Amino acid sequence: MRRLPRERPAWVSPRSRDLTLAGALAVAQLVGAYLATQHHHPVWRLGGLDVALLLAGPAALLVWRRYPVAVMWVTFLAALGPRADRVAYLSLVVAFFLAATGGHRRAAWVMLVAGYVVSLWIAPPILGQPASSLGDTLSLGGWLALLGVAAEAVRIRRERIAAAAAARLAEERVRAGSQRLGIARELHDVIGHNISLINLQAGIGLDLFDTRPQEAREALAAIREVSGEALDELRAMLASLRDDESQRGAPRAPSPGLDQLPELVEPACSAGLSVAVQRNGTVRPMGGAVELAAYRIVQESLTNVARHAPRAKVTIDLTYTEDALEICIRDGGSSGHRATRDPSLPLGYPGSGIAGMRERAESLGGSLDAHRRLAGGFEVTASLPTAPER
Numbered sequence: 190m191r192r193l194p195r196e197r198p199a200w201v202s203p204r205s206r207d208l209t210l211a212g213a214l215a216v217a218q219l220v221g222a223y224l225a226t227q228h229h230h231p232v233w234r235l236g237g238l239d240v241a242l243l244l245a246g247p248a249a250l251l252v253w254r255r256y257p258v259a260v261m262w263v264t265f266l267a268a269l270g271p272r273a274d275r276v277a278y279l280s281l282v283v284a285f286f287l288a289a290t291g292g293h294r295r296a297a298w299v300m301l302v303a304g305y306v307v308s309l310w311i312a313p314p315i316l317g318q319p320a321s322s323l324g325d326t327l328s329l330g331g332w333l334a335l336l337g338v339a340a341e342a343v344r345i346r347r348e349r350i351a352a353a354a355a356a357r358l359a360e361e362r363v364r365a366g367s368q369r370l371g372i373a374r375e376l377h378d379v380i381g382h383n384i385s386l387i388n389l390q391a392g393i394g395l396d397l398f399d400t401r402p403q404e405a406r407e408a409l410a411a412i413r414e415v416s417g418e419a420l421d422e423l424r425a426m427l428a429s430l431r432d433d434e435s436q437r438g439a440p441r442a443p444s445p446g447l448d449q450l451p452e453l454v455e456p457a458c459s460a461g462l463s464v465a466v467q468r469n470g471t472v473r474p475m476g477g478a479v480e481l482a483a484y485r486i487v488q489e490s491l492t493n494v495a496r497h498a499p500r501a502k503v504t505i506d507l508t509y510t511e512d513a514l515e516i517c518i519r520d521g522g523s524s525g526h527r528a529t530r531d532p533s534l535p536l537g538y539p540g541s542g543i544a545g546m547r548e549r550a551e552s553l554g555g556s557l558d559a560h561r562r563l564a565g566g567f568e569v570t571a572s573l574p575t576a577p578e579r
Contacts, residue, residue, distance in 0.1 A: 207251055214280050215247040221276035242270040246280025250287075257288040258296045265304055269312050282336060289340035290347060298337065305333055374545050376423075378485045383419035386460050386495060387412050411459045418456075446480030447507065450487065454505075457491045463502040464491070470509035479573050482549040483507075483516055486557070489542040490518040490569045498522050501566065513555070514573045522566035546571070 222243055226233055235243075245267040253260040261284040268277040281304075289297035308329065309321045321329075394408035445453075454464045475483065487505060494501055501520040508515040543559045550557040550571050557571040 203254065207253070210283070211247040211250045214250065214283065215244055218243045218247065218276050218279055221279075225276060238270065242267045243277055246277065246284070250280060250284060253284060253287050257284075257291055258293050260284050261288045261293075261297065261300055265300060269308070269316070285336065286340050286343070289337075290344045294344065297340065301333055301337055305329065374485075374549070377542065377545060378488055380419065380423075383415050386415045386456050386492075388496075407459070411456060415456050418452075444477060444481050445484045446477070447475070447483055448480075449484065450505075453484070453488055453491070457495060457503075460495055461500045462491070462495055463500075464505065465503070466505045466507070468507045468509070472509055475514055475573070475575050478553060479514060479575055482553055482555075482573055483514060483571075485549060486516060486546045486569070486571050487518060489546050493542060494518075494520045494567070498566065512575060514575055516571040516573070517568065518570075519562065519568040520566040521564075522562075543569075 219240070222235055222239070226235060246264040249260045249263040249267070261281070264281040264284040268281045270277075285297055285300065288300075309326055312318070313320055391408070391412060394405040394412070398405045450466055454466060458464055474480070491503065494503055498520055501522060503518065503520045506515075506517040508517075543557075546559070546569070547557045550573060553573055555571060555573040557569070559567070559569045562568050
């Protein structure tokens with residue numbers, strides 16, 4: 190059984206985090222202001238307005254998620270009033286970071302520059318404070334520059350993390366789409382080939398049911414065998430797609446390859462086709478992807494021949510070169526028996542599987558061509574690149 194995700198405690202919700210942050214800043218600013226007054230000469234007490242302004246900044250941060258820019262300006266104005274050194278700027282620093290890293294970079298930098306000018310040359314005369322010295326001017330400028338650089342670094346890091354996450358998501362979507370396309374192609378090849386043979390054998394059985402019952406029985410036996418093989422392949426594919434890790438395992442049957450051509454040719458021959466397989470060159474394993482593509486190309490070609498040119502003679506040539514596997518499947522066309530070709534298809538186009546065969550070949554860097562022969566029949570040629578032997 191899968192474990193249900195645990196519910197997050199109430200204290201980790203955004204609202205609770207904001208309350209915690211505001212409370213911590215309020216306590217820090219009040220304590221810091223009190224300690225600053227005790228070390229001031231002469232000692233002075235915080236007035237009611239000072240306390241209210243020290244609490245205004247943290248209180249404004251409670252709504253920063255909805256109004257980040259407005260909260261930033263409120264904390265800035267609140268920081269101008271208290272006479273407790275720079276402790277009131279804690280809320281302003283937090284509000285600036287939240288705005289600068291939350292998509293309001295321009296407004297945050299405007300406030301930073303405006304705050305520098307107002308704090309040094311506008312606020313002191315209005316509030317009756319002494320003018321800032323050169324040291325204060327340089328010190329505040331350095332701290333604000335460091336604050337801006339830190340905010341930019343955090344923002345850039347977050348953007349990079351978001352971009353990496355988006356790239357991973359896009360890659361996963363492309364991979365999932367490719368997997369779905371591969372599954373659809375496999376299902377088309379398996380179902381199309383076997384159903385075509387079953388349909389052909391069923392037609393033969395119906396034609397011979399009354400006159401030659403023994404041959405009709407053989408056709409029915411072939412239908413049972415072909416349908417059983419189709420079910421085995423479908424079960425193998427479905428087993429590999431199960432989501433439950435406890436039930437997921439390797440497919441029940443290995444991916445088909447050229448070593449299984451006899452099993453592929455036999456049902457086609459029992460359906461009435463005459464198939465000859467010729468191998469040229471040094472026969473060697475081609476690798477899983479090439480073997481599967483070659484098998485499916487031959488399978489789809491036999492399906493098209495069985496569907497559109499029953500009783501035809503088919504030749505399958507496999508030529509092994511140093512860096513490629515050359516495949517040629519040709520048939521002599523229908524020999525006068527009833528054909529099942531869809532009349533709506535254009536001349537020379539034997540079915541809808543050519544696009545799938547071509548995609549298989551091109552996905553491996555190869556090519557595929559299908560055309561009608563001048564002497565009659567159809568021909569499919571494919572070239573599948575392989576790594577040279579070492």
